[in-house]
Amino acid sequence: MTYIGIIITYTLVQNLVLVDLLGLYSYVNVTRRLDSAAGLGLAMVIVMSLAALLTWVIYHLVLLPLGITFLQILTFLLIIVGLVQILEMITKWSSGALHSSLGSYLPMLTVNCAVLGIALIAVNANYSAFESLFAGFSAGIGFLLVTVVMASIRERLDLEWIPKPFRGIPIAFVSAGLMAMAFLGFDTAFLRNLLG
Amino acid sequence: MTGAAVMLTTGEFLHVLVGGVAIGVLGGLLGMLLSALARITGYRVDVRLATYRAALPGYDCGTCGYATCNEYARAIRDRDTPSKCVPGGRQTARLLSEALGIEVKVSGARRVAQVHCRAPVSRSSGSDPESVAHPRTAVREKFRYSGHDDCNSAARLYGGDRECVYGCLGHGSCARVCPVNAIGNGPDGRVWVDRNLCVSCGLCLDVCPTGVLKWVPASADVIIGCNSPDSEAQVAEYCSLGCTGCRLCERKSPAGGYHVEHNLCNVDYTQKGDRRDGMEACPTRCILPAGSIVPIGRKVSTSREESPVQSG
Numbered sequence: 001m002t003y004i005g006i007i008i009t010y011t012l013v014q015n016l017v018l019v020d021l022l023g024l025y026s027y028v029n030v031t032r033r034l035d036s037a038a039g040l041g042l043a044m045v046i047v048m049s050l051a052a053l054l055t056w057v058i059y060h061l062v063l064l065p066l067g068i069t070f071l072q073i074l075t076f077l078l079i080i081v082g083l084v085q086i087l088e089m090i091t092k093w094s095s096g097a098l099h100s101s102l103g104s105y106l107p108m109l110t111v112n113c114a115v116l117g118i119a120l121i122a123v124n125a126n127y128s129a130f131e132s133l134f135a136g137f138s139a140g141i142g143f144l145l146v147t148v149v150m151a152s153i154r155e156r157l158d159l160e161w162i163p164k165p166f167r168g169i170p171i172a173f174v175s176a177g178l179m180a181m182a183f184l185g186f187d188t189a190f191l192r193n194l195l196g
Numbered sequence: 197m198t199g200a201a202v203m204l205t206t207g208e209f210l211h212v213l214v215g216g217v218a219i220g221v222l223g224g225l226l227g228m229l230l231s232a233l234a235r236i237t238g239y240r241v242d243v244r245l246a247t248y249r250a251a252l253p254g255y256d257c258g259t260c261g262y263a264t265c266n267e268y269a270r271a272i273r274d275r276d277t278p279s280k281c282v283p284g285g286r287q288t289a290r291l292l293s294e295a296l297g298i299e300v301k302v303s304g305a306r307r308v309a310q311v312h313c314r315a316p317v318s319r320s321s322g323s324d325p326e327s328v329a330h331p332r333t334a335v336r337e338k339f340r341y342s343g344h345d346d347c348n349s350a351a352r353l354y355g356g357d358r359e360c361v362y363g364c365l366g367h368g369s370c371a372r373v374c375p376v377n378a379i380g381n382g383p384d385g386r387v388w389v390d391r392n393l394c395v396s397c398g399l400c401l402d403v404c405p406t407g408v409l410k411w412v413p414a415s416a417d418v419i420i421g422c423n424s425p426d427s428e429a430q431v432a433e434y435c436s437l438g439c440t441g442c443r444l445c446e447r448k449s450p451a452g453g454y455h456v457e458h459n460l461c462n463v464d465y466t467q468k469g470d471r472r473d474g475m476e477a478c479p480t481r482c483i484l485p486a487g488s489i490v491p492i493g494r495k496v497s498t499s500r501e502e503s504p505v506q507s508g
Contacts, residue, residue, distance in 0.1 A: 066218055074219060075219060093238070165349055
């Protein structure tokens with residue numbers, strides 16, 4: 001039951017992009033085309049899952065025993081940067097196709113605040129290791145969802161006549177705002193009523 | 197003890213020390229892991245790519261057909277022709293030649309963007325005393341625009357606040373998109389392009405709502421200071437500086453390449469004949485000597501008497 005709660009919370013209710021406003025740079029800049037949005041979203045799922053798991057391990061095995069939890073932001077950044085670099089090496093080494101589909105998005109995730117965000121959220125929520133992994137995975141799915149939806153909207157907007165001052169980034173933010181309002185529908189009270 | 201506020205107890209000191217050492221050890225371990233992995237997987241940073249990227253100017257203007265300079269650098273590595281970066285000019289060509297070991301020539305004559313309108317604009321920009329000193333005399337105003345200071349916003353309202361919908365609106369949107377700051381508003385609101393700084397990227401042509409910015413060859417000696425295809429009577433009604441299509445320039449300089457189309461003078465720059473007589477004969481003086489177009493940014497002329505168009 002906890003896992004269903006986690007996946008609904010981080011994909012819909014507390015979506016990192018639309019509610020916590022994290023990772024907006026990549027969200028706005030990569031959603032011009034559907035394929036690149038999907039690529040970034042998939043990379044995000046992998047990086048977020050692994051980052052949430054790894055930071056849990058470091059937090060509970062290193063930071064807590066030594067009593068230096070005040071260093072969590074710095075440590076987590078270090079780990080995420082290392083993790084992304086390792087992933088990049090592995091994708092490049094294992095197959096060219098994987099690297100060309102995911103590799104170009106990995107550097108963008110090196111210092112992405114959404115990745116750091118889910119790591120900190122998961123640690124502060126006192127999850128177990130597996131729950132952390134699951135929270136990261138759900139947040140990644142949430143990111144994938146909104147980028148793919150957003151890219152579809154923007155591909156359609158390309159065909160429409162838009163007043164010149166709104167073209168490009170402004171209309172993207174207006175669409176993102178409307179999407180965020182739609183996602184407000186998924187609040188906890190609504191879900192509690194729905195699930196009984 | 198004066199520094200008591202910042203003094204650490206031994207316990208706190210140890211605490212910080214443990215933190216520092218832990219971060220250091222963690223970073224060191226991560227670094228060793230990464231370098232070991234790099235050795236195993238044979239991972240290399242692409243040095244060539246970085247060199248090509250450094251040679252490109254970084255305007256991300258899209259002239260080469262790629263969205264960003266990064267993408268073009270990648271394309272060069274993947275055997276695309278390295279001569280597509282016109283904005284980079286000679287320096288980029290030289291750097292790419294060094295990096296690739298072949299001669300890179302950016303083809304085609306250099307062209308620059310120029311504003312084809314000489315109407316002075318006095319925006320009532322509040323307290324600027326100079327703008328008050330030069331009331332707008334050339335073009336009739338349709339209404340007083342006091343909205344967002346942007347050409348596209350202004351043009352959205354009945355094609356701008358001037359009777360002439362073809363000329364420069366003077367809000368400087370082109371100056372804001374120019375990657376090299378070659379465009380500037382003069383103190384009287386007139387917009388200039390410094391043709392020595394212009395890198396031919398064309399971003400200003402895209403952003404301009406009236407199309408008053410047009411290409412001219414960098415070697416052009418004259419520029420037509422009008423963009424209105426309206427008839428003589430119409431132009432004379434709303435602008436004292438516009439081209440009326442009188443064809444006097446055609447007659448005075450038959451070899452100069454002047455030709456009037458749709459009541460607007462054009463110059464065929466491939467004709468090398470003398471254009472001076474035609475320029476001087478123009479009754480509204482809307483044919484400007486290109487050399488006199490002075491770069492702004494450095495405030496050159498502040499009064500209309502000294503302004504370069506008057507000297508033409």
